[in-house]
Amino acid sequence: MARHPLRKAxxxxxxxxxxEGRILAADARAAENAPPFTxxxxxxxxxxxQEVAGATEQLPVRLRVAGDVAMGAAAPAILESGTSLRVPxxxxxxxxxxxxxxxxxxQDDGGFVVIRDGExxxxxxxxxxxxxxxxxxxxxxxxxLSPAAIGMLAAAGVAEISAYRAPRVAILVTGDELVPAGxxxxxxxxxxxxxxALCAALAAMGFAPRLYPRVPDDxxxxxxxxxLALAENDAVVISGGSSVGERxxxxxxxxxxxxxxxxxxxxxxxxxxxxxxxxxxDKPVIGLPGNPVSALVVLEAIxxxxxxRMFDITREPLTWRxxxxxxIDVSTNLEHRIPVRLTSGxxxxxxxxxxxxxxxxxxxxxxxxLIVVPERVGHLAAGTQVDVVPFSATRR
Ligand code: AMP
Ligand code: MG
Numbered sequence: 573m574a575r576h577p578l579r580k581a582x583x584x585x586x587x588x589x590x591x592e593g594r595i596l597a598a599d600a601r602a603a604e605n606a607p608p609f610t611x612x613x614x615x616x617x618x619x620x621x622q623e624v625a626g627a628t629e630q631l632p633v634r635l636r637v638a639g640d641v642a643m644g645a646a647a648p649a650i651l652e653s654g655t656s657l658r659v660p661x662x663x664x665x666x667x668x669x670x671x672x673x674x675x676x677x678x679q680d681d682g683g684f685v686v687i688r689d690g691e692x693x694x695x696x697x698x699x700x701x702x703x704x705x706x707x708x709x710x711x712x713x714x715x716x717l718s719p720a721a722i723g724m725l726a727a728a729g730v731a732e733i734s735a736y737r738a739p740r741v742a743i744l745v746t747g748d749e750l751v752p753a754g755x756x757x758x759x760x761x762x763x764x765x766x767x768x769a770l771c772a773a774l775a776a777m778g779f780a781p782r783l784y785p786r787v788p789d790d791x792x793x794x795x796x797x798x799x800l801a802l803a804e805n806d807a808v809v810i811s812g813g814s815s816v817g818e819r820x821x822x823x824x825x826x827x828x829x830x831x832x833x834x835x836x837x838x839x840x841x842x843x844x845x846x847x848x849x850x851x852x853x854d855k856p857v858i859g860l861p862g863n864p865v866s867a868l869v870v871l872e873a874i875x876x877x878x879x880x881r882m883f884d885i886t887r888e889p890l891t892w893r894x895x896x897x898x899x900i901d902v903s904t905n906l907e908h909r910i911p912v913r914l915t916s917g918x919x920x921x922x923x924x925x926x927x928x929x930x931x932x933x934x935x936x937x938x939x940x941x942l943i944v945v946p947e948r949v950g951h952l953a954a955g956t957q958v959d960v961v962p963f964s965a966t967r968r
Contacts, residue, residue, distance in 0.1 A: 576832060579806060579854040581736035581882045588725050591717045594735035595778055595883045600711040602728035605701035609647070609664045612672040614696045617656040617685050618663075621671030624690035632688045634681070641665070656685055665697060672696035704728045714885045716778070738780040739882045742801035743770050746787040746794065746812040746822070747862060765933055766811040766867045770860075773868060774809065776964045777876055778883065789819040798825050807855055807879060809871065812862030815846040822859040826850045840947060841907040843930040844870035849878065856882070863930035869909050869942065872964055891959040892941065894921035896952055904950035911939035912960055923960055939963055 583597035612618060619635065627633040638655035639648055647664035651657060659665065659672060671693030679686040704710065710728060711721055717733070725733065750764035751757055767783060774781040782805060787797045794813070801808050813822040814837075827833035829852045836849040837859075843866035848859025858875040860867040880886075894914060902908045912923040923943065928935040941960035945952060952958065 576835060576851050577854055578851065578856050578878075578881050579739075580884065581739045581806075583734045584737050585732050586735045587732055588722055588730055591722055591725075591733055591735060592719055593778070594717050594733070595885070596711055596713050596715045596717065596733060597736045597884075598734040599709055599713050600715075600725055600730060600733050602704045602706050602708045602710055602730070604729035605706050606703040606727045606729070607698055607700060608729075610667075610700045611698050612641075612659045612663050612665060612696060613661060613698045614672055614674045615661050616659060616672045616674045616696065617678050617687075618651060618659045618665050618669035619656045619671045619673055619687070619693060620651060620653065620668055621690075621693050623653065624671065624673060624687050624693060627687045627690035629688050632686050633690065634684050634686050637680075637683055637685055670694060670697060714883065714887070736778075736883050738778055739806035739879075740782055740804070741774050741779045741879065742782050742784055742805040742808045743767065743774070744784055744787050744797055744801055744808060744810045745770075746789060746810065748789045750786055752786075765864050766860075766862065769864065769868055769933075770809060770811060770871060773871055773964055774879075777879065779807075779879065789813065789821070791821050791825070794821045794825045795828060798829055802829060802852055802855060802857075805855070806882065808857045809875065810848075810857070810859045811867050812860075814848045814859040814861055820846075823848055823850075826852065826857050826859065839874065840905075841873075841909065842902075843909065844874065845906070847874060849874065861930070864933040865911075865928075865930040865936050868936055869911070873909055873942065873961075876964065889961055891961050892921055894923035894958055894960050895919065896943075896954055896956045896958050897922045897924045899954045900925050900927075900945060900952040902945055902950055904948050907947045908945040909942045910945060911936050911963070912941055912943055912958075913938050914940040914960065921960075923958055936963075 624633045635656040639657050641657050641659040641663035643660055647666040651666045651668040673687050673693050677689050745767045749761050751761045752764050771781045784801055787794050810822050813820045823834045823837050832851055834850045839847050846861045847870045850857040856878050860870050911926045915922050926935040941962045943958045943960055
């Protein structure tokens with residue numbers, strides 16, 4: 573799967589003001605210096621620092637106030653020796669002004685200003701480009717833009733960025749027993765919870781999920797539904813039917829649709845043993861087990877990294893270090909993913925394992941992330957430091 577070439581999301585131009593949560597398709601660099609001119613970062617009097625350096629209570633320095641700096645206007649061309657300029661926070665400074673005395677440390681004296689403390693006046697000057705310099709690399713391709721990153725780009729004069737268009741991901745839910753919420757349950761029927769959960773999880777990962785009508789456990793109907801989903805989307809996620817039962821058609825339907833078809837069927841991991849990883853042409857296809865916990869965990873842990881390759885994102889997610897609140901005992905013949913709930917304690921984060929079967933959606937409903945118990949480990953003692961991978965289906 574790692575080597576099979578997948579299609580890339582298309583780039584599009586997006587105004588920075590509308591780019592929150594978007595994934596950059598190209599590096600974003602500063603268009604201008606920020607700040608664009610040398611300015612005061614306090615309300616006060618612009619001075620030549622050296623002229624006030626020695627000012628004390630006993631030996632104050634008295635400077636003529638030669639004028640005012642207005643906001644949004646150019647600085648006066650020159651600051652003459654023996655003078656100062658009244659300047660507001662953010663006001664432009666003339667080249668000679670390398671210090672600003674805070675208004676609180678100065679006394680206005682009818683056209684003059686008296687300064688009794690000349691220390692630290694240079695700290696009140698922000699040099700042009702001190703924040704960001706034109707051409708600086710601000711955000712790399714593949715970055716998901718946060719509100720703060722948007723502020724940084726806007727401050728550096730960036731009006732538009734190139735972001736990936738969200739790839740369209742079809743969701744096909746299979747199973748004769750499934751009924752959506754709001755429709756009365758008949759005998760033997762259960763709620764289709766994956767439809768809503770997978771849609772929300774894919775959206776949280778940055779994709780454009782597209783829901784299709786439920787697919788009955790019927791080969792011909794499944795073939796037709798898959799062909800349509802594949803034709804209309806960049807990728808397909810299938811819930812259910814991935815196992816080896818008589819009516820588990822997922823692998824056959826994918827294989828029949830075109831090469832390379834199924835690349836992996838079955839993983840040595842729990843939950844998710846019957847997962848299917850596939851592609852038709854350059855479109856990834858992920859076959860998830862129908863059990864609600866398996867479906868979301870496999871999408872998160874195995875499907876997501878494959879789907880994110882369409883955004884050129886290959887980095888590992890950041891993890892949180894936490895102390896396990898109670899022991900975990902699982903079989904040693906598989907890799908296990910255990911949902912955990914995080915709380916903050918006096919010594920840092922604590923991870924409470926949420927144990928249950930793959931059919932119990934409530935264990936994921938309370939989870940903040942997943943921990944991995946590798947094959948052959950089986951036991952983790954209470955108090956063990958574990959790495960928690962944040963879970964998209966709860967919050968990024
Ligand atoms: P399957 O993977 O199709 O063999 O389904 C495995 C189990 O998950 C069965 O008990 C199904 O009833 C259940 N299941 C399948 N699809 C869903 C769904 N969309 N929502 C909730 N449970 C499901
Ligand atoms: Mg089924």
